[in-house]
Amino acid sequence: MMSEATAMPIDPGIKLLVIVSTDPSDLFFANQLFRRFRLAGIVLEHQRDTPDTRPRWQKALSLLNRPGELFERAQAWLSRLWHDRVDRRFYQELPVDFGVDGTRLDDAVDCPVLRIEGTGRLNRSETVDWIRERAPDLIVVCGAALLREPILVLPRLGVLNLHGGLSQFYRGLFTTDWAIHNRQPEYVGATVHFVSEGIDDGGIVYQGRPDLGINDHPNRCYEKVVRLGVDMMSTAIITIAAGEPDAEQPLATKGRLYRQRDFSSSVKRRLWRHWRRTMVEYDQQREIRDPAVNARLIHPYNAEAAPAWPGAIINTEEVSS
Helix, strand or coil: CEEECCCCCECCCCCEEEEEECCHHHHHHHHHHHHHECCCEEEEEECCCCCCCCCHHHHHHHHHCCHHHHHHHHHHHHHHHHHHHHHHHHHCCCCCCCHHHHCCCCCCCCCCEEEEECCCCCCCHHHHHHHHHHCCCEEEEECCCCCCHHHHCCCCCCEEEEECCCCCCEEECCHHHHHHHCCCHHHCCEEEEECCCCCCCCCEEEEECCCCCCCCCHHHHHHHHHHHHHHHHHHHHHHHHCCCCCCCCCCCCCCEEECHHHCCHHHHHHHHHHHHHHHHHHHHHHHHHHHHHHCCCCCECCHHHCCCCCCCEEECCCCCC
């Protein structure tokens, strides 16, 4: 059963701007921060190129003159077919579920929203100008494309990112899935860090690990990471707005960087074939494995000391574990 807190959003005393993609977890992130804080604006990046609307015969003729591109397109098409088959088999039965918050921006959002269509457009001059006009003191990011210097230098308090992994162990994409795939559920976690020119390697403000149950499948683990990460980001905003930034220097030891191409269909099949056994093994050994990871967390997040966030969606149903 879902209930929604009715308290008014907090005015953190700074101008706060959010940048997210249209992925469900990122929309959830934006909606939650909208309910918790007064926002100066939201940049919503749809990371897919605008489809080619020419007639098929025109597209076919143009590709016949470029045989190399024709071959690459055919490979990509076959790859998508196989990935879609794997995704239907392993992801639709136990999907990621962020509720309505994961489907669209809340209709009540009353701050300016810039919608960007296509890849590689987030750092363009028109986006930079739009953000500059909002004059944010702090920018917070989840799931968007890599930000470049023209955006990074705009907010006086910097740019914070929510990374769905523990950066000293796992950087890049699908880090929750990779930790479980590698039989290391104890490394499932979230990092709030300042954004640098690198990937998930900026100074860390908070790190946290969700409480995982023996029946938590990979998508459920990821949901827990995101929900914890939203609370961590919210606390970081309050801390930084109060003039108490507390971040380590850029990572001395960087975790492996996982990219989109690494998360192949064969990796997905292994992940979903063995996740139950992995979680059972972890549950049997957590008293040994958890302390070893906790000792290496940078600025561990104390959930018990966190505020009761206004506007938060509270799940009153216990998940069996």
